[in-house]
Amino acid sequence: MNEFTETKVQLNFATQKKSYDVVVIGGGGHGLSTAYHLAARHDITNVAVIERGYVGGGNTGRNTTVIRANYGIPEAVRFYQRSMEMYEELEAETDRWMMHNPKGLLWLCHTEAGVRREQARASVNQAFGTETVWIDPAEVKRLAPQVDLDPGGRGEMPVLGGSYHVRGATARHDRVVWALAEGAMLRGVDIIQHTEVRGLLRCGSRVTGVRTDAGDIAAGTVVCAVGGDVTSIADMADVRLPIRTHPLQAFVTNTYEQGFHPIVASGDMGFYLSQTARGEILAGQHIDPQPSFNRRSGIGFLSELSHRAMLLLPFLANLRILRQWTGSCDMSPDYSPIMGATGVDGFVITTGWGTWGFKAIPIGGHTLAEFIATGVAPALMAPFSLDRFERDRTLADRGSSGTH
Amino acid sequence: MQRLHCAHCGPRALEEWVHGEIFDLPDRLVDADNRDIDRAYMHNNTAGLIEEAWFHLYGCRRWQTFRRDTTTDLFV
Numbered sequence: 001m002n003e004f005t006e007t008k009v010q011l012n013f014a015t016q017k018k019s020y021d022v023v024v025i026g027g028g029g030h031g032l033s034t035a036y037h038l039a040a041r042h043d044i045t046n047v048a049v050i051e052r053g054y055v056g057g058g059n060t061g062r063n064t065t066v067i068r069a070n071y072g073i074p075e076a077v078r079f080y081q082r083s084m085e086m087y088e089e090l091e092a093e094t095d096r097w098m099m100h101n102p103k104g105l106l107w108l109c110h111t112e113a114g115v116r117r118e119q120a121r122a123s124v125n126q127a128f129g130t131e132t133v134w135i136d137p138a139e140v141k142r143l144a145p146q147v148d149l150d151p152g153g154r155g156e157m158p159v160l161g162g163s164y165h166v167r168g169a170t171a172r173h174d175r176v177v178w179a180l181a182e183g184a185m186l187r188g189v190d191i192i193q194h195t196e197v198r199g200l201l202r203c204g205s206r207v208t209g210v211r212t213d214a215g216d217i218a219a220g221t222v223v224c225a226v227g228g229d230v231t232s233i234a235d236m237a238d239v240r241l242p243i244r245t246h247p248l249q250a251f252v253t254n255t256y257e258q259g260f261h262p263i264v265a266s267g268d269m270g271f272y273l274s275q276t277a278r279g280e281i282l283a284g285q286h287i288d289p290q291p292s293f294n295r296r297s298g299i300g301f302l303s304e305l306s307h308r309a310m311l312l313l314p315f316l317a318n319l320r321i322l323r324q325w326t327g328s329c330d331m332s333p334d335y336s337p338i339m340g341a342t343g344v345d346g347f348v349i350t351t352g353w354g355t356w357g358f359k360a361i362p363i364g365g366h367t368l369a370e371f372i373a374t375g376v377a378p379a380l381m382a383p384f385s386l387d388r389f390e391r392d393r394t395l396a397d398r399g400s401s402g403t404h
Numbered sequence: 405m406q407r408l409h410c411a412h413c414g415p416r417a418l419e420e421w422v423h424g425e426i427f428d429l430p431d432r433l434v435d436a437d438n439r440d441i442d443r444a445y446m447h448n449n450t451a452g453l454i455e456e457a458w459f460h461l462y463g464c465r466r467w468q469t470f471r472r473d474t475t476t477d478l479f480v
Contacts, residue, residue, distance in 0.1 A: 231449040242445035290423040293451050294477040298406070300419050333445050389445045390438065 006097050009178045011055075014190035019218035020048045022372060023210055024225055025197050025233060027051030028060040029173070029358060030350050031225030032180040032191075033365020034372070039187035041366070042373035048190040048219075049181075050197055050212060056177030059227040062295075062327030063358040064250050064284045065173050066263055066274065068105050069130040070165040071400040072121055075383040076336060077128040079363060082380060084130070084167055086362035096179035098171045099277050103262050105168025106135075106144055107402075108312075110157040110268040117267065117399060118163040131166040139164070144262050151311035157269065159312075168263050170274055176361060200236040200347070207237050207347040221372055223348045228293065228328030230351045239342045241351065242333050242389055246287040247294065247326045248355055249301040253319035255279035265402050269308050272402055281319060283309055287329055287355065297324040329354045336395035339368055339384045340377050348372060349386065355401055408479060412464040424457035424467065451475050 022038060024031045027049045038044040051057075067087050069080035091098050109118050118134065125132035137149050137159050149159045181191055201209035201216060209218040224233045234241050256279055265272035273283035285305045302324060310316045332338055332352035337360065339350045350368050353360065367381035377385065388394055407415040428448050451474055457467050471480050 229451070231447075232451065240442065240446045241449070242447060244447050244449050290456070290472075291426065291449065292474045292477055294475060296477070390441045 009096065009182050010185075011178065011182055012185055013193050014048075016048060016050070016192050016195065016212065016214055016217055017190065019209070020190070021046040021220045022223060023047075023217055023219035023221075024049045024223040025210065026058070026225035026227065027055040027181070027191060027193065028058050028225065028227055029056070029177060029180070029361035030227075030353065030364045030368075031223070032177060032184060033361045034223055034225060034350070034368045035189045035191075035365075036180045036184040037365045037369035038372060039184055039189050042369060044373055045188035047184070048192060048217065049184070050195050050210065051191070051193050052196045054193050055181050055191065056174055059327045059329070060173055060177055060358065062250075062325055063173060064272070064274070064282055065170045065358055066105070066168070066272070067171060067359045068165050068168040068263075069359075070105065070107065070121055070125050070132045070163065070168070071397055072124055073395055073397045074124070074128045075395055076397055076400065077125055077130055079380050079384075080359060081128075081130040083360050083363035084169070086366065087169065087171060090176075090179070090362055094179040094183045096175065096182070098175040098179060100169060100171040101277070102167060102169045103274065104143065105165040105263040105265065106140060106162050107165065108140065108147070108159050108162040108264065108266045108268075110151075110159060110266065112160075114268045115160050118161070121400070122163045125165070132163050133166070134161060135164045136161050144260070144264055146260060146313050146315050147264065148312060148314055151269070157311070170263065170276075172277065173358060180361075180365070197233065200233075205238070206345040219346070221346055221348055223350065223368070223372065225350050227330060227351075227353060227357065230330050230349075234342075234349065237342065237344050237347045239344055239347065239349070241338070241386075243330045243352060244291040245293055246290070246329050246331050247292050248284065248287045248329050249297050249324060249326045250282065250284035251302065251305070251321050251324035252276065252280040252282045253316065254322050256281055256315070256319060258315075264313070266312060267399065267402065269312060271305055271309055273309060273313075280322065281316065287331065293328060295326045295328065297326050333389070334394040334396045335398045335401045337364070337384050338386050339364065339381050340371055340386065342386055406477070408458060408470065410460050410463055411468060412466060413460065416460065416463055420460060420462040422459040422461045424459055426454055426456045427469075428454065453480070
């Protein structure tokens with residue numbers, strides 16, 4: 001599949017009906033993937049997706065499109081490995097080009113603590129089924145010749161090696177959203193844009209539907225797949241979440257003609273970057289430390305990140321920043337997602353996608369759809385339940401977020 | 405550039421400060437048995453005015469309390 005063989009994506013948006021089996025709040029990657037998999041795998045097609053703006057226009061449209069599975073705990077490695085495999089098959093399955101581009105991901109380290117962390121990551125990854133190898137500085141230079149092995153030139157932050165995640169990839173976020181939306185629509189799912197959920201219909205404690213600015217909709221199950229404003233929806237169902245929403249900023253430069261193949265991240269220097277299909281260098285760093293729903297970008301971020309990035313990759317000094325933006329990240333305390341039952345009947349949630357939501361779009365929707373259809377959480381999804389906090393079974397994996 | 409008004413140093417750039425704790429005590433505990441879990445993990449995640457501590461690291465090195473609107477990032 002490529003740009004020359006593709007036909008126009010057919011998106012036919014609907015207006016809301018009075019009732020559905022399943023109503024999904026939020027037409028981003030996870031909401032659409034859940035609706036798609038409900039229809040495609042479980043033949044549940046009486047489904048609506050309610051989107052406040054336009055599909056993929058929230059935080060799915062603000063992410064930095066990295067697909068990887070090099071996590072630090074077994075539950076996460078298995079989960080994201082399956083998601084990475086699903087991304088590899090998704091173009092053929094939906095017959096849509098997503099600009100899926102396997103690149104390999106280099107995670108560099110500059111300190112002894114970093115070396116131990118990345119060697120441990122490679123071991124955990126190999127043990128639980130994803131391909132990550134420890135490489136020395138010479139191999140780093142071979143994979144990414146532009147990397148300066150002595151950033152700053154004073155021996156303060158030497159590149160001591162890194163973990164190389166062989167199947168790391170990127171894809172075009174809009175195309176992923178459009179393919180899933182189209183696939184769901186073709187199977188009978190209603191996708192309703194420019195409609196905001198203002199409240200939930202309740203019967204006792206049970207959630208029985210949603211109240212939108214275009215009227216009430218009854219629903220067998222309401223799925224909250226909102227990014228950024230998840231707490232306001234959960235509040236309507238009296239569900240308390242361990243979530244704080246932080247901004248994450250990113251920028252792209254103008255075109256770098258020579259090509260820059262792998263995705264490069266540095267935990268010790270606190271940033272990651274990759275080249276987009278247009279040749280732009282796309283860079284992001286850690287989340288802003290203070291929780292905020294504001295989506296303004298700042299000059300502080302630009303000067304900080306561009307300074308550090310130029311130390312490691314001196315060629316960036318000749319490029320110019322084209323645009324910058326900010327997304328809202330729903331951060332969970334253990335840096336792992338929260339999926340499934342909420343303790344309130346009829347109300348299912350998928351949140352805590354922090355800075356790692358895009359890579360999990362296929363598996364997130366797949367497993368949540370199975371949970372909605374069967375009532376049983378599939379093995380891949382079960383560890384990420386909301387009640388893990390009260391059961392003292394948190395899944396701490398901060399070092400793998402790349403954005404801590 | 406955003407500035408925070410320090411009681412000791414005057415208006416100073418936000419880059420001089422380190423964000424600390426949000427005074428975000430659970431205001432709607434689900435039930436008394438869950439109080440400790442609530443306090444350990446749960447957040448109000450308020451969209452609006454919150455009260456929080458900032459540390460003036462590159463200044464007087466003192467903790468101070470500010471009120472901020474999380475939808476605009478303006479300090480009031």
